[in-house]
Amino acid sequence: MLLMGTTLTACSGSEDDAAQVSAPKAPATIPELTGDPLTLSFVWFEWPPAQALEKFANEEYKKVRPNATIKVNTVPNANWHDAMFTQFAARKTDFDIAILDSQHIGEAVTNGNILDLTDFVKNNIDVNAYDPYLLAAYGQFPQAETGKRDENASLYGLPLLGDTWTMIYRKDLIGDQAPQTWDEMISVAEKCQTDNPGVSGLAFHQANGSDAAAVTYNTVNGVYGGNLWDAKAKKIEGVLNDAAGQEAMDVLVNKMKPLTAKGSGNWFIDEVNAAVAQGKACIAFNWIAASGGLLDPKQSTLGKTREEILGKLGFATLPKQKTDLVPLGGMGMHVSAYSSAANQAEALNFMKWFEQADIQKKWAAAGGVPSRTDAIQSPEFLDAGPFNKVYADSVPRMRDMWNVPQYARLVDIENTNVNAALNGAKKPGDALNDIAREQQAVLDSSGKKGGGGL
Amino acid sequence: MSDAVPLTTDRPGKVASVTPPARGRSRRLSDRKLAVAFITPALLLLLAMSVFPLVWALFLSFTDYSATRGGTGTFVWFENYTAVLTSAQVHLRAVTTLIYVVGAVVLQTVLGFTIAYLISRRTHGRGLLTTLFLIPMMLSPVVVGLFWRFMLDAQFGVVNSMLGSLGLDQVEWLTRQRTALFSLIVVDTWQWTPFIMLIALAGLTAVPKYLYEAASIDRASEWFRFRTITLPLVWPLLLIAVLFRAIEAFRLFDLVYILTSGGPGVSTETLSFHVYKVAFLGFNTGTASAYGILMVVIVIVLTQLYLRYLNKLKED
Numbered sequence: 001m002l003l004m005g006t007t008l009t010a011c012s013g014s015e016d017d018a019a020q021v022s023a024p025k026a027p028a029t030i031p032e033l034t035g036d037p038l039t040l041s042f043v044w045f046e047w048p049p050a051q052a053l054e055k056f057a058n059e060e061y062k063k064v065r066p067n068a069t070i071k072v073n074t075v076p077n078a079n080w081h082d083a084m085f086t087q088f089a090a091r092k093t094d095f096d097i098a099i100l101d102s103q104h105i106g107e108a109v110t111n112g113n114i115l116d117l118t119d120f121v122k123n124n125i126d127v128n129a130y131d132p133y134l135l136a137a138y139g140q141f142p143q144a145e146t147g148k149r150d151e152n153a154s155l156y157g158l159p160l161l162g163d164t165w166t167m168i169y170r171k172d173l174i175g176d177q178a179p180q181t182w183d184e185m186i187s188v189a190e191k192c193q194t195d196n197p198g199v200s201g202l203a204f205h206q207a208n209g210s211d212a213a214a215v216t217y218n219t220v221n222g223v224y225g226g227n228l229w230d231a232k233a234k235k236i237e238g239v240l241n242d243a244a245g246q247e248a249m250d251v252l253v254n255k256m257k258p259l260t261a262k263g264s265g266n267w268f269i270d271e272v273n274a275a276v277a278q279g280k281a282c283i284a285f286n287w288i289a290a291s292g293g294l295l296d297p298k299q300s301t302l303g304k305t306r307e308e309i310l311g312k313l314g315f316a317t318l319p320k321q322k323t324d325l326v327p328l329g330g331m332g333m334h335v336s337a338y339s340s341a342a343n344q345a346e347a348l349n350f351m352k353w354f355e356q357a358d359i360q361k362k363w364a365a366a367g368g369v370p371s372r373t374d375a376i377q378s379p380e381f382l383d384a385g386p387f388n389k390v391y392a393d394s395v396p397r398m399r400d401m402w403n404v405p406q407y408a409r410l411v412d413i414e415n416t417n418v419n420a421a422l423n424g425a426k427k428p429g430d431a432l433n434d435i436a437r438e439q440q441a442v443l444d445s446s447g448k449k450g451g452g453g454l
Numbered sequence: 455m456s457d458a459v460p461l462t463t464d465r466p467g468k469v470a471s472v473t474p475p476a477r478g479r480s481r482r483l484s485d486r487k488l489a490v491a492f493i494t495p496a497l498l499l500l501l502a503m504s505v506f507p508l509v510w511a512l513f514l515s516f517t518d519y520s521a522t523r524g525g526t527g528t529f530v531w532f533e534n535y536t537a538v539l540t541s542a543q544v545h546l547r548a549v550t551t552l553i554y555v556v557g558a559v560v561l562q563t564v565l566g567f568t569i570a571y572l573i574s575r576r577t578h579g580r581g582l583l584t585t586l587f588l589i590p591m592m593l594s595p596v597v598v599g600l601f602w603r604f605m606l607d608a609q610f611g612v613v614n615s616m617l618g619s620l621g622l623d624q625v626e627w628l629t630r631q632r633t634a635l636f637s638l639i640v641v642d643t644w645q646w647t648p649f650i651m652l653i654a655l656a657g658l659t660a661v662p663k664y665l666y667e668a669a670s671i672d673r674a675s676e677w678f679r680f681r682t683i684t685l686p687l688v689w690p691l692l693l694i695a696v697l698f699r700a701i702e703a704f705r706l707f708d709l710v711y712i713l714t715s716g717g718p719g720v721s722t723e724t725l726s727f728h729v730y731k732v733a734f735l736g737f738n739t740g741t742a743s744a745y746g747i748l749m750v751v752i753v754i755v756l757t758q759l760y761l762r763y764l765n766k767l768k769e770d
Contacts, residue, residue, distance in 0.1 A: 078711075078715065081735075082734045082735075085522055085734070085737065086521075086734065088522060089521035089522045089524075089737060090521075091524070107522070110523075111522045111523060111524070113522075207715065207717075208715050208716065208717040208718070208719070209715040261608075261609050262608050262609070262624050262626060263607065263608015263609055263614075263624065263626040263627070263628070263629055264608070264609070264629075265626065265629030265630075265717075265718060266628055266629050266714070266715070266717065274610075275609075280609070406736065408735040408736060409735050409736045412731065412735050416716070416717070416719050416720050417719065419717050419718055419719055420717075420718055420719025420720070420721070421719075422718075423626075423629045423630060423631070423717065423718030423719070424630065424631070424718070425631045425718040425719040425721050426719060431719075442736075451533055451534055451536070451537020451538070451541075451741055452518065452520075452736065452738040452740075452741055453731075453732040453733075453735075453736040453737075453738025453741045453742065454537055454538065454541045454543055454544065454732065454738075454741060
């Protein structure tokens with residue numbers, strides 16, 4: 001498999017060598033669109049928002065472009081990065097719009113895989129309609145400082161789906177009032193677990209696939225005042241594993257982990273949702289965009305109607321501790337540099353259409369999480385789900401991971417080590433020090449010849 | 455007496471025949487050319503799909519080429535090989551792979567041979583039993599991985615549910631260091647024991663009956679007959695099966711990917727899984743190529759040693 005893969009990619013690489021220096025530029029204005037039937041393909045991972053997007057786009061976009069059909073191709077979450085970047089490596093994609101995680105942008109831009117949308121955005125998008133950090137997080141490279149946007153930096157994508165973690169709690173077990181601090185949350189979960197045999201105090205992402213365990217640690221790290229790195233100095237060693245970082249790891253492994261279900265060390269989005277839906281967790285953390293199914297009576301043992309379930313489940317912003325930071329989730333839309341000219345033009349047209357105020361509100365009503373401030377604050381969004389207010393309140397509190405070309409390796413190092421600590425394969429302190437050391441080595445070895453990737 | 459039918463024609467050198475000769479093949483298509491014509495498609499396919507990628511990977515293994523960066527890559531000579539061979543990360547995966555290969559192959563051999571031996575002693579229902587035992591082998595490893603993942607789930611899995619009904623504690627099959635590797639071995643054994651069984655059964659069926667009859671006349675015990683007739687005759691065939699299984703187990707990827715993702719931490723990451731990460735997470739294609747080539751070399755060397763042992767066994 002590897003040999004075939006390398007052959008395909010290596011053989012097809014030469015003609016685009018020049019494109020490796022930087023991403024090609026998208027036109028400032030949308031070129032003439034074709035009148036022929038056209039399929040605009042996306043690539044995403046398999047989860048409810050993917051189906052929601054395909055349904056929504058085919059219903060609404062067809063009203064303005066009847067000849068266009070939207071196809072959202074999905075892959076399992078764990079294959080998402082590989083599915084996109086192996087095609088990028090072959091310089092030929094079967095998708096026109098890649099839905100990249102915010103941290104993938106650096107890798108895609110550096111390799112010239114996606115279009116530079118800076119001029120297009122200037123001419124077609126009302127950038128003032130967005131929270132600056134949201135716009136930057138889903139499109140800007142080099143990465144923006146947390147909470148800010150560099151207006152001189154280039155943009156390579158536009159927001160598709162905003163997201164963050166919500167705290168899901170059992171109102172019938174711990175009361176209507178959500179815990180306000182992280183320490184309080186832990187003690188409430190501990191009491192709930194003791195009082196309710198068979199129900200675990202906490203449920204959260206711990207798996208070593210995708211970015212599951214890494215996001216969990218990063219969240220606790222942020223809340224306890226830690227930093228992932230010094231972006232300007234490209235320094236991780238000594239920053240991630242400083243006193244705050246060590247405290248966060250200690251809280252996660254020694255205080256939170258004992259409150260989780262036995263064998264939950266490989267849980268991710270679906271498993272956490274299953275535990276909540278089956279009434280097996282007092283407090284859980286999950287991505288908002290993946291929480292819709294919790295209110296479906298067909299998937300839940302908590303009630304026979306949505307109202308009955310809502311009588312037992314509460315949704316709140318994450319508790320604060322030393323800071324109020326929450327993880328930035330969600331994804332942006334990016335135009336494949338290898339798509340045909342007609343499809344690139346259609347992709348740009350779709351993005352311009354999608355970012356309009358009324359369309360963003362419709363997207364919100366259809367189950368999406370918008371990024372325009374007016375849509376986030378609109379009744380269409382806030383009334384669509386009990387967790388949407390959580391998102392609206394969380395926007396000013398968001399922090400992202402590293403958006404650098406080495407992201408895939410950095411997140412793998414963190415995932416495997418945090419997962420090892422959570423499952424007793426490593427001591428928490430050792431795991432954190434190993435993360436810092438190995439990640440620093442990845443950043444430092446960028447220009448190294450030979451042996452990269454080990 | 456009538457005249458004999460002339461055996462020659464008026465054209466010298468041409469033998470006459472009663473029936474007209476079959477229409478000959480075109481003179482342009484000789485036997486050799488025909489053979490080449492038949493072989494060429496398969497040969498081209500083999501060259502394109504196996505030989506060329508191998509040679510290309512060998513070339514890339516001496517460069518720092520990255521599939522996503524593109525370009526031609528810089529020649530780094532043996533630096534990729536040195537890095538792979540001296541990496542503590544690789545050594546860790548090599549030990550994991552070794553434990554896995556030895557554990558899985560030994561277990562499969564013992565179980566496979568035992569089942570084959572028991573089946574061979576039956577006179578009725580042998581075919582049905584053999585077919586039933588072969589079912590796991592016919593399933594896709596991804597499907598096997600997925601349903602074992604559900605069955606071994608600590609909270610909702612049927613295995614822990616059964617243990618619970620026996621009054622035993624829940625076991626974290628996939629999330630603890632020792633149990634995770636053990637689970638991989640068990641699942642692989644469930645799927646591939648039938649392969650060993652099948653080959654062992656073929657060997658057992660081929661043992662001449664008269665040897666057993668002679669042993670019976672000599673009033674040899676069951677154990678004596680097994681030790682001196684059955685095992686020595688089946689042993690070489692069994693070793694071939696072990697060789698195939700060991701090579702397969704050495705490059706295990708799918709079950710690890712589905713069942714544990716290499717976890718907890720990296721404790722069930724095999725060499726193949728690690729190559730995948732090097733190749734596709736960081737797209738360090740040169741390093742991954744060197745890593746892959748080294749794995750191929752190791753398999754070839756070990757196989758050669760093994761085959762020599764087999765030949766020696768045959769000569770003895």
